[in-house]
Amino acid sequence: MHSVRETNSDAGIQTFFKKAQNGSVRIASKSKQFYKSLKKNIQNKVKYGPEDQDATFHSSPQKSSFYSTSLSSPKNSSFVSSQIHPASLKHNDPCPKSESISSPKNVQHIEEVSKLQLVQYTNELLYEIAMGISPNFFQDPTESAILTTDKQENTEWVGFGEISMSPYDTAWVAMIPVPKYKETLDPQDFQLAFPECFIWLLFSQKLHGRLPHVGPGCISPFFAILLALGMFRKRSGPYFEQKLREMNITPYHFERFFEKTRAQLRKALNEWDIDEIDFSGFEIIIPYHMNELEKLDPPVIFDFPDKQRLLKENQRKMSILPVDAIFAMAANRKPVSIIYSLEALSGIIDLSRCQNPGFQALNGSYGGSPAATAAILISAPKWDHKAYEFLKKAIEKRPQYAGGCGYVPTVYDVGTFEICWVMHCLGEIVLKSSQQNTLNIPSTLLEKTRANYGSYITYLKTILEHQKGTLRWTSYDNRIPADVDDTAVAYFLITQFCPNYKFDLEKLMKSFWNGTYFITFPKERTFSVSCNSHVLSLLISQYEIVKKQQLNGDLETTTQLPAESSAIDLHHVIVATTNFIKSQRKENFTWSDKWHSSPWYTTMKSISTLLNLQHYPELLSATSFKTKEALFEFCGESIGRALSLQYPDGSWGQRYIDNSSGNMEETSYIVRLLQAAKKTWIKDNAILEAITKGRQFLLVQFEDAVTDPNFFHNQEPHLWIAKQLFTAPRIIRSSILLALWDESNE
Numbered sequence: 001m002h003s004v005r006e007t008n009s010d011a012g013i014q015t016f017f018k019k020a021q022n023g024s025v026r027i028a029s030k031s032k033q034f035y036k037s038l039k040k041n042i043q044n045k046v047k048y049g050p051e052d053q054d055a056t057f058h059s060s061p062q063k064s065s066f067y068s069t070s071l072s073s074p075k076n077s078s079f080v081s082s083q084i085h086p087a088s089l090k091h092n093d094p095c096p097k098s099e100s101i102s103s104p105k106n107v108q109h110i111e112e113v114s115k116l117q118l119v120q121y122t123n124e125l126l127y128e129i130a131m132g133i134s135p136n137f138f139q140d141p142t143e144s145a146i147l148t149t150d151k152q153e154n155t156e157w158v159g160f161g162e163i164s165m166s167p168y169d170t171a172w173v174a175m176i177p178v179p180k181y182k183e184t185l186d187p188q189d190f191q192l193a194f195p196e197c198f199i200w201l202l203f204s205q206k207l208h209g210r211l212p213h214v215g216p217g218c219i220s221p222f223f224a225i226l227l228a229l230g231m232f233r234k235r236s237g238p239y240f241e242q243k244l245r246e247m248n249i250t251p252y253h254f255e256r257f258f259e260k261t262r263a264q265l266r267k268a269l270n271e272w273d274i275d276e277i278d279f280s281g282f283e284i285i286i287p288y289h290m291n292e293l294e295k296l297d298p299p300v301i302f303d304f305p306d307k308q309r310l311l312k313e314n315q316r317k318m319s320i321l322p323v324d325a326i327f328a329m330a331a332n333r334k335p336v337s338i339i340y341s342l343e344a345l346s347g348i349i350d351l352s353r354c355q356n357p358g359f360q361a362l363n364g365s366y367g368g369s370p371a372a373t374a375a376i377l378i379s380a381p382k383w384d385h386k387a388y389e390f391l392k393k394a395i396e397k398r399p400q401y402a403g404g405c406g407y408v409p410t411v412y413d414v415g416t417f418e419i420c421w422v423m424h425c426l427g428e429i430v431l432k433s434s435q436q437n438t439l440n441i442p443s444t445l446l447e448k449t450r451a452n453y454g455s456y457i458t459y460l461k462t463i464l465e466h467q468k469g470t471l472r473w474t475s476y477d478n479r480i481p482a483d484v485d486d487t488a489v490a491y492f493l494i495t496q497f498c499p500n501y502k503f504d505l506e507k508l509m510k511s512f513w514n515g516t517y518f519i520t521f522p523k524e525r526t527f528s529v530s531c532n533s534h535v536l537s538l539l540i541s542q543y544e545i546v547k548k549q550q551l552n553g554d555l556e557t558t559t560q561l562p563a564e565s566s567a568i569d570l571h572h573v574i575v576a577t578t579n580f581i582k583s584q585r586k587e588n589f590t591w592s593d594k595w596h597s598s599p600w601y602t603t604m605k606s607i608s609t610l611l612n613l614q615h616y617p618e619l620l621s622a623t624s625f626k627t628k629e630a631l632f633e634f635c636g637e638s639i640g641r642a643l644s645l646q647y648p649d650g651s652w653g654q655r656y657i658d659n660s661s662g663n664m665e666e667t668s669y670i671v672r673l674l675q676a677a678k679k680t681w682i683k684d685n686a687i688l689e690a691i692t693k694g695r696q697f698l699l700v701q702f703e704d705a706v707t708d709p710n711f712f713h714n715q716e717p718h719l720w721i722a723k724q725l726f727t728a729p730r731i732i733r734s735s736i737l738l739a740l741w742d743e744s745n746e
Helices: 007-020 032-047 104-133 141-146 167-173 179-184 195-207 216-245 251-270 282-294 307-319 323-331 337-345 370-379 385-396 400-405 415-435 443-466 484-497 505-512 529-552 555-560 570-583 599-615 628-644 664-678 685-700 702-707 729-740
Strands: none
Touching: 104 415, 104 443, 104 729, 141 443, 167 195, 167 216, 167 370, 195 216, 195 251, 216 251, 216 282, 282 307, 282 337, 337 370, 370 385, 415 443, 415 484, 415 729, 443 484, 484 505, 484 529, 505 529, 529 570, 529 599, 570 599, 599 628, 599 664, 628 664, 628 685, 664 685, 664 729, 685 702, 685 729, 702 729
């Protein structure tokens, strides 16, 4: 038993943190008063809603047990039944008449104010992202796009985009020893290159409380944390206690934290189904950590139900890993996806062979991954100054409000991904606000919003040109292959605003189409339904362009369209992709995905796209749906599932810590799903009521969500999937804005 009291070190740790925290604090650009006004105006609309059947705001049904519904005709059907809400007898009643206000003019005025402010915040979000790229972004988006290309030789650029910090990657950075120790391997010379990361590991739960404690989301972080602690003990040898006290850490606290982390990890592993969440590279990353922990003295060994399945998958993966081909591809400057998970190959390949421009980006990173970059600094004999400087800059750019999850993110950066996904939501707001003449939104604001959005369109066109027609998720060349998701979404966004924009659809097909569905990356292990939904939306939009051109008899323009100027059978690919998406739905009427842990993200994407097929009977009849009735019945089951799971407070989704409600991110997805459904089931009360209550829930926390930079980092669950779960606050905010856009009079 240790006699040293832990409390003596706490003050020292707090002091160390104050000295170590040198990241910049991001301040929300809009005042709280603005959002209070927005919240009040929309709540007034909730209270004094219109009385007709097209009104969006009603009281919402309560959460109930699972059910399925069968629809034959949207016009004559309703999702409301005694099966859904056994306790509710009056849910089919129209919205109660308002005694406080009856003038449609007054109701319309309230709606206009709320939409005006939503457009204003759309501009603010566009501006916030742009300033992370360049202060001259709106003046010259083309120049801003090429700033980060290799041709500019910009070694200082580490990227942009808001993403949560990563305990997993922070643990890897915490393992990096100083160069002197790497040279001598003398325990007396042992020091950490980034001691602040190591200190964060041991005090994160006490100071921040944001490490994931349960579920599969905690597995990779806890493995990495245990390995960091174990390697510290191993490398410091007889100087273990001395090295700890140099950082104001007591051996007692170290041992207690180690045992607590091991116990939590063991519990998570015993409950883990390896098919539950498809973490990036988990089949090589987790076994690597297990193997390294077993080498410690004393060894740390875990046995759990799915261990043999995991090891079998690891053996399969390693047996087909083309090591020689990887080095050959990198030597020829061809992108290699495994770079992102290089840390899992430590000890398997000589990482010094990766210290070249084929693996390392200009800014010093490897795959944009702090963990992979740390692995080079740990395992390669030669100290990598560029890699060290990259991590140093990444830590310096870390916003203090994100500190609850570590010192570095799981990928640096997410610039292109953030732009595409934010634009996907805000683009709808821009189009809808520009198409309506009754909103009383100043024309100058609408013109500014469209111009700002147009700058992003120019930006995407430019980076597509420089990346030769396909996109990766980062703003710079991180030596990782392009992916179909960012590529398809970018093309969709551009063609929405520039219908005559020409792109090489055949290249997208050759790069990602495997004959049955679209792969995200070359040679990936599993597929993504959400990616296929995005591509399907793009293909349908291209089909619409071809169809219109043919109807207009504009043969010259038609032959110039990408789908017509190649051997692509657009009709066949749309039908095949539709059938694939349909076939992947689970028994509970939702979809799962490899990039997002919530079933509602992918279900919203899939249903919204599938319902669009009702406008193309010639396509629909060739799919396995065959008829509109079958399509409506299929989609109705997923929509009914969503309605049945709404909490009494209007929210949906995973509850965070002790919260009794769902979360804003998943609630925004389901509100958007129901908005898409409402266009088909126009007067279904259950849909209208659920949208109403879902928006009310979003409004309750809206002010905090848009003004508190901590909110999505530390108060909402992290649902996006990489090596571990992460959050992307700006993407979520854009989804909330779109969910709050009232379409009742559109």
